[in-house]
Amino acid sequence: MPRPRRRLASTCIGTVTAGLLATGAALATPENDRPEGSDIAMGAYLDYGPPGVARIPHLSNWLGGKDIRVGHTYLPGDKWAGIAGGVSFLEDWADWRRAEDDRMFVLNVPMQERNEDRVSDRQVARLIRAGAAGQYDQHFRRLAERLVELGVPDTVIVLGWEMNGVTYTHRCAPDPEGWKVYWKRIVTTMRAVPGQKFRFDFAPNRGTDAIGWTKCYPGDDVVDVIGMDSYDQGPGQTFDDQITQPYGLQQQVDFAKAHGKPISYPEWGLFRRGDNPEYVRRMLKWIAQHKPLYHTITDYCPHGVWQCKDNPDSAKVFRDALMPERPGPVVPTPVVPTPVVPTPAVPTPVVPTPVVPTPQVPTPQVPTPQVPTPQVPTPQVPSPTPVVPTPAVPTPVVPTPQVPSPTPVVPSPQTPLPVSPSPLVPTPVTPVPVTPSPVTPSPVAPSPQVPVPVTPSPAVPTPEVPDPDTDPETDPTPTPKPTPKPSPAVPTPQVPAPVTPKPEPTPPKPLPQPTPPPVNSKHWCVPLNFGEWLSKLVGTQSVCIKLDFGKNSGIWPF
Numbered sequence: 001m002p003r004p005r006r007r008l009a010s011t012c013i014g015t016v017t018a019g020l021l022a023t024g025a026a027l028a029t030p031e032n033d034r035p036e037g038s039d040i041a042m043g044a045y046l047d048y049g050p051p052g053v054a055r056i057p058h059l060s061n062w063l064g065g066k067d068i069r070v071g072h073t074y075l076p077g078d079k080w081a082g083i084a085g086g087v088s089f090l091e092d093w094a095d096w097r098r099a100e101d102d103r104m105f106v107l108n109v110p111m112q113e114r115n116e117d118r119v120s121d122r123q124v125a126r127l128i129r130a131g132a133a134g135q136y137d138q139h140f141r142r143l144a145e146r147l148v149e150l151g152v153p154d155t156v157i158v159l160g161w162e163m164n165g166v167t168y169t170h171r172c173a174p175d176p177e178g179w180k181v182y183w184k185r186i187v188t189t190m191r192a193v194p195g196q197k198f199r200f201d202f203a204p205n206r207g208t209d210a211i212g213w214t215k216c217y218p219g220d221d222v223v224d225v226i227g228m229d230s231y232d233q234g235p236g237q238t239f240d241d242q243i244t245q246p247y248g249l250q251q252q253v254d255f256a257k258a259h260g261k262p263i264s265y266p267e268w269g270l271f272r273r274g275d276n277p278e279y280v281r282r283m284l285k286w287i288a289q290h291k292p293l294y295h296t297i298t299d300y301c302p303h304g305v306w307q308c309k310d311n312p313d314s315a316k317v318f319r320d321a322l323m324p325e326r327p328g329p330v331v332p333t334p335v336v337p338t339p340v341v342p343t344p345a346v347p348t349p350v351v352p353t354p355v356v357p358t359p360q361v362p363t364p365q366v367p368t369p370q371v372p373t374p375q376v377p378t379p380q381v382p383s384p385t386p387v388v389p390t391p392a393v394p395t396p397v398v399p400t401p402q403v404p405s406p407t408p409v410v411p412s413p414q415t416p417l418p419v420s421p422s423p424l425v426p427t428p429v430t431p432v433p434v435t436p437s438p439v440t441p442s443p444v445a446p447s448p449q450v451p452v453p454v455t456p457s458p459a460v461p462t463p464e465v466p467d468p469d470t471d472p473e474t475d476p477t478p479t480p481k482p483t484p485k486p487s488p489a490v491p492t493p494q495v496p497a498p499v500t501p502k503p504e505p506t507p508p509k510p511l512p513q514p515t516p517p518p519v520n521s522k523h524w525c526v527p528l529n530f531g532e533w534l535s536k537l538v539g540t541q542s543v544c545i546k547l548d549f550g551k552n553s554g555i556w557p558f
Contacts, residue, residue, distance in 0.1 A: 040294070044059060098151050109143065223259075229267035264293045277317040281321070527540065
């Protein structure tokens with residue numbers, strides 16, 4: 001899972017003085033041998049086991065903090081158990097790989113056991129045919145399962161590397177067609193394991209060697225990367241020869257492009273020509289130019305540049321090319337004194353501040369709502385006896401059939417005129433009979449808006465009035481003292497039942513009243529309560545009834 005890296009770049013700009021320019025001195029431009037593309041994923045083979053993992057951060061420090069993103073090792077090819085992944089060091093490499101998402105684990109996998117035992121071509125051909133027939137499938141299936149279990153299912157598998165040479169038992173030349181079938185069978189077996197994401201790298205030696213490597217190519221469907229192992233050795237005397245020779249570097253690049261595959265360099269380094277910095281410089285430029293998926297130098301003697309101290313010049317080139325670029329030294333700019341030119345004093349013109357008139361914002365006129373004043377009609381009194389207009393109040397009727405219809409007492413002319421309530425009158429409280437006191441309240445005409453007529457409580461007893469003809473000493477107008485009984489309060493808020501208040505020993509202080517009529521024991525009045533607001537408007541009102549209990553009244557019981 002490689003990710004692109006940005007090269008750290010900086011430019012150091014120097015400034016020279018006029019004296020240096022006058023003498024013709026020039027600044028030398030340092031040669032920039034840093035290849036472009038030094039951010040390509042790179043690594044080194046440092047050791048096959050845990051020491052190889054442990055040395056990676058030290059190599060990074062030697063390269064000035066270069067990010068070593070590729071870990072490279074080999075499975076042992078002596079026994080099938082090792083080829084099947086039965087080695088403990090895989091766990092160390094798996095831990096290193098999982099530590100960072102952009103790291104890559106490259107694993108060289110032999111195709112045959114006794115891989116370096118110099119087995120004859122006849123025996124190699126027989127082993128190839130056995131593999132093509134599926135006799136070794138179980139070993140590669142177990143390897144794939146092991147890698148998936150370790151959490152490195154995306155391992156790059158360099159299978160049967162340098163197959164075009166003569167060194168390894170898994171070489172191709174003894175049976176090229178059978179070898180290709182065997183490769184396909186291994187890839188198909190490993191890809192069948194659930195969870196795998198392997199990439200298979202076909203990596204021959206540079207040059208013809210024992211057979212042209214294109215004759216061993218097993219097909220695009222079973223190859224993901226086309227690599228090449230290229231050391232500083234023949235065929236070819238120069239690096240240009242390594243590029244142009246048959247099956248050389250250029251043919252690898254062209255072949256991979258034609259098949260739509262990325263390239264790689266799993267192994268490269270010094271060899272037959274010793275410490276050769278020119279080879280290292282040219283190889284790094286070639287890598288930067290063609291941008292392989294990854295490259296790993298073989299870093300042990302005689303091939304290496306860090307662990308091998310036999311190649312100091314090549315090591316310097318390698319290190320300078322791959323170290324992250326650091327800012328160069330800062331060349332101080334000579335300080336040239338600037339002559340001080342006095343600035344003439346220019347009077348500052350006085351610019352009058354324009355007077356901006358304050359805009360007059362008209363005050364919005366909010367119309368005052370006109371509240372209509374209730375017009376209280378003044379009743380017309382046609383005769384000295386004023387008639388109270390009670391269109392909505394029926395004449396109260398005495399419950400006893402023998403009692404004639406009560407005649408409302410006409411108030412005196414001094415009685416204030418009744419005032420009709422405003423249309424906004426709230427629901428009036430039902431009048432409550434009040435125990436009369438010696439001072440009879442003034443009769444007040446009821447409001448026309450009272451919906452329920454005031455009826456004397458049936459619980460009021462008929463006062464006993466003595467016959468004036470038989471008891472001459474008795475006052476002809478005795479003051480009746482009925483004992484009122486409270487009526488139960490009706491819960492309905494619209495029509496409350498009349499409630500007779502409990503008589504108090506001391507009568508309440510009467511409100512200012514108009515001139516009361518003469519005391520008359522035959523005159524009964526019940527005050528009307530219209531509420532605080534309406535009472536202020538119309539005054540205190542009451543309903544009065546005059547009863548005559550004399551012998552000539554027709555209701556004398558004796």
